[in-house]
Amino acid sequence: MYKVKMSDYTSMRTGGWTNARIITSVDNLKYNGALIIGRGTNVLFSDVDYDGEVWIMRNDRFTVNGNLVRAESGVSISRLARTTASMGLSGLQWACGIPGSVGGAVVMNAGAYGGECLDNLLNIRMLTEKGELLLTRDELTPSHRKTLGLPNGVILDATFRLISDSKATEKINNFDSLRRKAQPSGRTLGSTFKKVGNKSAGQIIEDVGLKGLSVGKSFVSDKHANFIINEGDSSADVRSLIDIIKLQVYAQTGIKLEEEIIYAGEF
Numbered sequence: 001m002y003k004v005k006m007s008d009y010t011s012m013r014t015g016g017w018t019n020a021r022i023i024t025s026v027d028n029l030k031y032n033g034a035l036i037i038g039r040g041t042n043v044l045f046s047d048v049d050y051d052g053e054v055w056i057m058r059n060d061r062f063t064v065n066g067n068l069v070r071a072e073s074g075v076s077i078s079r080l081a082r083t084t085a086s087m088g089l090s091g092l093q094w095a096c097g098i099p100g101s102v103g104g105a106v107v108m109n110a111g112a113y114g115g116e117c118l119d120n121l122l123n124i125r126m127l128t129e130k131g132e133l134l135l136t137r138d139e140l141t142p143s144h145r146k147t148l149g150l151p152n153g154v155i156l157d158a159t160f161r162l163i164s165d166s167k168a169t170e171k172i173n174n175f176d177s178l179r180r181k182a183q184p185s186g187r188t189l190g191s192t193f194k195k196v197g198n199k200s201a202g203q204i205i206e207d208v209g210l211k212g213l214s215v216g217k218s219f220v221s222d223k224h225a226n227f228i229i230n231e232g233d234s235s236a237d238v239r240s241l242i243d244i245i246k247l248q249v250y251a252q253t254g255i256k257l258e259e260e261i262i263y264a265g266e267f
């Protein structure tokens with residue numbers, strides 16, 4: 001166990017100190033209720049030191065057997081998408097450029113460009129406080145940026161059934177260039193809010209005129225209004241900005257925005 005600063009393990013580059021284990025192998029683990037983090041690309045960690053144990057998944061192995069791909073939870077979902085596409089396998093293209101891990105993608109039902117994580121998922125192996133279990137795709141329910149039906153525990157690995165496709169790399173390159181055009185760079189958690197019906201939260205925020213709005217050194221991106229970019233070191237500022245966006249959007253449109261990002265610790 002180490003003392004780590006969560007700002008070193010989250011893409012927003014904010015967050016206080018905690019006791020953490022860096023998990024490099026999913027073998028012989030005993031789950032104890034710790035908070036699990038993949039790449040920290042969807043979690044806003046409090047500036048207040050976290051009074052609990054965090055496991056940071058940095059396990060990084062995967063195997064390809066015909067169309068079946070089994071990846072440990074710490075594998076980069078984007079790298080998995082790119083590698084499997086280069087082997088002529090389709091089904092994970094949506095993940096190209098998403099900076100999270102396989103475990104985080106399963107929990108969030110991450111997705112883009114019409115595809116999402118549960119589309120090609122076959123099963124996951126999890127460890128809970130009661131022991132190990134195998135959950136098939138049918139036991140899970142996909143919803144927008146959340147997988148329902150997951151028990152409290154750590155995802156050890158996920159198996160996907162992909163499809164042979166000679167155009168897999170072409171498709172991934174296409175999504176990659178779309179993402180490069182649409183996505184701002186900088187310290188961010190990606191989309192802050194969920195879609196509202198079929199309406200993009202970014203469009204709603206832009207229509208209300210909130211592009212460029214800032215609190216401290218965090219601001220609403222001019223390129224994509226659903227992205228908050230942080231140039232400081234304060235989760236509290238990011239959280240205040242989120243609250244102001246929600247209030248202003250509600251006041252002007254009656255729409256209640258709901259966070260896609262997850263909060264960890266005390267706010």
Ligand SMILES: Cc1cc2nc3c(=O)[nH]c(=O)nc-3n(C[C@H](O)[C@H](O)[C@H](O)COP(=O)(O)OP(=O)(O)OC[C@H]3O[C@@H](n4cnc5c(N)ncnc54)[C@H](O)[C@@H]3O)c2cc1C
Pocket residue numbers: 011035036037038039040041042043057073074097098099100101102103104105106107108109110111112145153154155156183188189190191262
């Ligand atoms: C620049 C940028 C672009 C993005 N674009 C997209 C996009 O297009 N589409 C999209 O859906 N998301 C996008 N995201 C958000 C994010 O990358 C995804 O949600 C990703 O799947 C999160 O993975 P992670 O490993 O970072 O998870 P984390 O942020 O570390 O964790 C997310 C959740 O998963 C849980 N978790 C993580 N790993 C495990 C595990 N092994 N076992 C149990 N629980 C676990 C955590 O407790 C937490 O609840 C983007 C983020 C950024 C910064």
